[in-house]
Amino acid sequence: MDVTVLDRLLQISELFQRDLANAFAGTPLTTARVRVLWVLAHRGPSAQHDLADALETSPRNVTGLVDALEAAGYVRRAPHPTDRRAYLVELTAVASEQMERMRVDHAELSAALLAAVPESDRDALERGVAAIADRLETLVLADEAARAAVREASA
Amino acid sequence: MDVTVLDRLLQISELFQRDLANAFAGTPLTTARVRVLWVLAHRGPSAQHDLADALETSPRNVTGLVDALEAAGYVRRAPHPTDRRAYLVELTAVASEQMERMRVDHAELSAALLAAVPESDRDALERGVAAIADRLETLVLADEAARAAVREASA
DNA sequence: GCGAATAGTGCAGTACCTTCACGATATGGA
DNA sequence: TCCATATCGTGAAGGTACTGCACTATTCGC
Incomplete structure (x- = not known):
């Protein structure tokens, strides 16, 4: 764990x-x-x-x-x-x-x-956090779109 | 900006x-x-x-x-x-x-x-995020302790 | 003009959280 | 053993953040 x-x-x-x-x-x-x-x-x-x-x-x-x-x-x-x-x-x-x-x-x-954060880690950190933020946003938006589609279908 | x-x-x-x-x-x-x-x-x-x-x-x-x-x-x-x-x-x-x-x-x-996150950035990301979390926690706790001290003094 | 959309709000209701007061129970001495 | 004190949970009252619906006043498109 x-x-x-x-x-x-x-x-x-x-x-x-x-x-x-x-x-x-x-x-x-x-x-x-x-x-x-x-x-x-x-x-x-x-x-x-x-x-x-x-x-x-x-x-x-x-x-x-x-x-x-x-x-x-x-x-x-x-x-x-x-x-x-x-x-x-x-x-x-x-x-x-x-x-x-x-x-x-x-x-x-x-x-x-x-x-x-150590100087040497900062670039990778910046890229990594940005990548995670983008991916998370994509996932959340896709999830919301899927939910909206379900609501639409059942209406 | x-x-x-x-x-x-x-x-x-x-x-x-x-x-x-x-x-x-x-x-x-x-x-x-x-x-x-x-x-x-x-x-x-x-x-x-x-x-x-x-x-x-x-x-x-x-x-x-x-x-x-x-x-x-x-x-x-x-x-x-x-x-x-x-x-x-x-x-x-x-x-x-x-x-x-x-x-x-x-x-x-x-x-x-x-x-x-690209494989090559992961270690630095992990270290960086952990460092930020630790630092932020320290700052928040110090801030809360300072506020508590002020409350104490005025009581 | 006139019907439809829009801007904001009154009213009613839910959820989360707080503080204070209180009854029931537990606990640590004298 | 008995009593003061602390603890566990909850009633009551109140503040904040939201939601939905209905309604008025106004604007806009045709």
């Missing part, structure tokens, strides 16, 4: 979640809410249905997340310039700064983790 | 979660519940507070998860042989078989992912 690369990756996956939860403990921010802020930082002001697409969740869920973020002062709902049904959700100054800090932390963590 | 190893690892982390959710869609099983079954499969029949320790969650939460698993026929609450306050939670035959299938799937996924 040896520890495989897969097990290590799962362990890393758990540690990431824990680290993120720790980082925002004691604030109104949570994983789901930070993801909204993160997307807004990268895409700029967005309509809620665009956020739903980017986050791969339902528009209804975005409403709730934006409600919470708005109440806590992290985002604003501005009127959409051309569509009166929609809002433009945008970061407040506080949230922009927080996201910038997060970007820096992300870069620092990236560097710190890479520094733990 | 290049894609770092860290970004790849985060992507892998998301894909794992998605894969697990897909695998149990349409059943009463969820990530949290499967984790309970997984622990039981590895530790054998356990008292609920032991499950809470193993899952790093509260005993109260375990009560709810075991309630759901018991209602769905995946576990049984047997009397504890020496402690009348406690139960021994144990897998039913159905759940044992499911966990065995899961173990096989796990091994197959492990093999499939490793097969995506």
Whole structure:
């Protein structure tokens, strides 16, 4: 029963979640809410249905997340310039700064983790992790397509 | 803005979660519940507070998860042989078989992912991923210790 | 114009998790 | 032996993250 690369990756996956939860403990921010802020930082002001697409969740869920973020002062709902049904959700100054800090932390963590790997292993590591990510993505997407086909057939 | 190893690892982390959710869609099983079954499969029949320790969650939460698993026929609450306050939670035959299938799937996924990596990169990959996992664990634990110290000081 | 699609939300419901309080039982001394 | 104390599990209450359906307001295509 040896520890495989897969097990290590799962362990890393758990540690990431824990680290993120720790980082925002004691604030109104949570994983789901930070993801909204993160997307807004990268895409700029967005309509809620665009956020739903980017986050791969339902528009209804975005409403709730934006409600919470708005109440806590992290985002604003501005009127959409051309569509009166929609809002433009945008970061407040506080949230922009927080996201910038997060970007820096992300870069620092990236560097710190890479520094733990001997120089001579880094290229192979980079290739290997990329290959695994691609393969895993392919497998998951194929699996989801197969499930969708089954649902289609039984409908 | 290049894609770092860290970004790849985060992507892998998301894909794992998605894969697990897909695998149990349409059943009463969820990530949290499967984790309970997984622990039981590895530790054998356990008292609920032991499950809470193993899952790093509260005993109260375990009560709810075991309630759901018991209602769905995946576990049984047997009397504890020496402690009348406690139960021994144990897998039913159905759940044992499911966990065995899961173990096989796990091994197959492990093999499939490793097969995506060229033979010549595997050793370096293994070392690199292990080094990153260890470093990340160290960082997270140090961070948690620092937070605990702050809480202690302000109390 | 007018019917159909779209943007967002109220309402209802599920799951996961927390904290606090409590009853039942176990345990380690005096 | 008896009692204080700790432990095991759960009721109650509450917060967050989701889902689906129904509905309003608006936009868009013909």
